[in-house]
Amino acid sequence: MKNLFVKASRRGQGVGTALCDWLEAQARTAGFDHIYLGVGTDNDRARDLYVRLGYRPMGESTSITYDYIDDDGSTKTATEISDYYTKPLL
Template identity: 80%
Template sequence: MDLPLIVRQCTDQDLLALTEEEPAGAGVARRMLQRQRDGRVFFAAAWQGPVPLGTVVLDLHATYSPEMKNLFVNPTRRGEGVGTALCDWLEAKARTVGFDHIYLGVGKDNDRARGLYIRLGYRSIGESTSCTYNYVDEDGSTKTATELSDYYKKPLC
C-alpha cells in the first residue's frame, strides 16, 4: 500500500532529507530554511513517508508579492499530482496569512509548468522579466543561467 502524500511547511528537522534530494553542495534547503526563519518565505515540501517528492516557496517580499517560487517535483514523480498538491497548499497558506491573490513567474520555455498553472487558474499579467542566477547542477558544478519568465496572477478569494 502506498503511503499518503502530505504537504507541510518544512522545519529544520527536515534539512537532512531535503539535502539528500538536491545536487551535492547546492544548499537550497538550507537557504530556504534560513529565509523562512527570517520571516521572508514559507518553505514547504510534499512528502511520502520520510521522502520529499517536491518543494515550493512562497516569497513574501518579492517584486510581485506574494510570489510562488521554486516549484520543484522530483522528475520520477511528475504527472502524479505532486505539483498540484504543492500549489494548493501554498495558495491556502497565502490566504491564511491574509493575501487575496498570488503571483508566479514561469520560464518562457517551460510549457509543462505553464500548462499546470493555467489549469489551476493563473492568468498572464502581460509582464515578463529576465533573471540571471547561479545554481549547482547534478554533478555538483556551479553554473550560471539566465531565465526569461512571464508573470501570472491568481485571485485567491
C-alpha cells in the same frame, strides 16, 4: 510563488498540483488576496499546470537568474525570460 520543483521521477502524479494547493491555502490563511509567479517562456509544462490551476498572464515579462538543485544534487544557476502570472485567492 518561487522555485516550484518536483523530482523528475515523481512528476505527472499530482505533486506539483498539491504543492500549489498547499501554498494557496497558506496564503489565504495569511490574508493575501493574490499569488504571483514567473514562468519561463519555453516552460510549457509548468505554464499548462498554472493555467489549469487558474493562474492568468499579466502581460509582463522579466529576465530572472536563479539557483536550483539538479536531480544529481548539484547546485546550478539559470537565466531565463519569465512571464508573470497571477491568481486571485479571494
